[in-house]
Amino acid sequence: MFGSETRPIPQGERIRTMAQTIAVSKAIHRAVEIDDGLSEISTQELYRKIISRLGEDPGRQGLLATPARVEKSMAYLTRGYDEDPTKILRGALFDEDYDEMVIVKDIEMFSLCEHHMLPFFGKVHVAYIPKGKVIGLSKIPRLVEVFSRRLQVQERLTRQIADAIQDAIAPQGVGVVIEARHLCMMMRGIEKQNSSTVTSAMVGCFRQKETRLEFLSLVRQPGSGGA
Numbered sequence: 001m002f003g004s005e006t007r008p009i010p011q012g013e014r015i016r017t018m019a020q021t022i023a024v025s026k027a028i029h030r031a032v033e034i035d036d037g038l039s040e041i042s043t044q045e046l047y048r049k050i051i052s053r054l055g056e057d058p059g060r061q062g063l064l065a066t067p068a069r070v071e072k073s074m075a076y077l078t079r080g081y082d083e084d085p086t087k088i089l090r091g092a093l094f095d096e097d098y099d100e101m102v103i104v105k106d107i108e109m110f111s112l113c114e115h116h117m118l119p120f121f122g123k124v125h126v127a128y129i130p131k132g133k134v135i136g137l138s139k140i141p142r143l144v145e146v147f148s149r150r151l152q153v154q155e156r157l158t159r160q161i162a163d164a165i166q167d168a169i170a171p172q173g174v175g176v177v178i179e180a181r182h183l184c185m186m187m188r189g190i191e192k193q194n195s196s197t198v199t200s201a202m203v204g205c206f207r208q209k210e211t212r213l214e215f216l217s218l219v220r221q222p223g224s225g226g227a
């Protein structure tokens, strides 16, 4: 009757949040399951239909195997839905007293914009300042891969990478910067062809000016990997 009433609520909330997370990550697969009578039609048949709606002949020699190829390549380009970022990071966390900035820059990124399903691609720069735990360095590009191989917007991708690191090791802070070019803008002539979009997510001490500036200056230094 006292504090006992407040306790069960966060637990229930947590379960609901987990269920929502799972629902979101499975959204694509679910949409296929509860559709409107198209579930009997194979993905390849749907692509064949799209090709003919575009005014092409899906029976033309060069297009015969296209539905199969597109199905395969789309599965590859969205395979991040089947991967669990928490699981990837959990296997590579180490106790370490290091408390300087850890920075992994120029991580190649290829994703699909969720508005046009056209590629956007570029470089991701990730930094954090540990607080007792570090992440195996190879896992950071893996993390970028898991979130980018989904239908995305650049802003959310940036935020998800930062949040995943924050949740995994609760560091002093995390910074993520993505510079990307969007084919939906470039091919459709909306923006100048060589313009790029820059997004950033700053968590914890990266919100402080000095830390953020140190990170950004390290990102801009060409080839600062060595001594």
Ligand SMILES: [Zn+2]
Pocket: 113, 114, 115, 116, 117, 118, 182, 184, 185
């Ligand atoms: Zn787009």
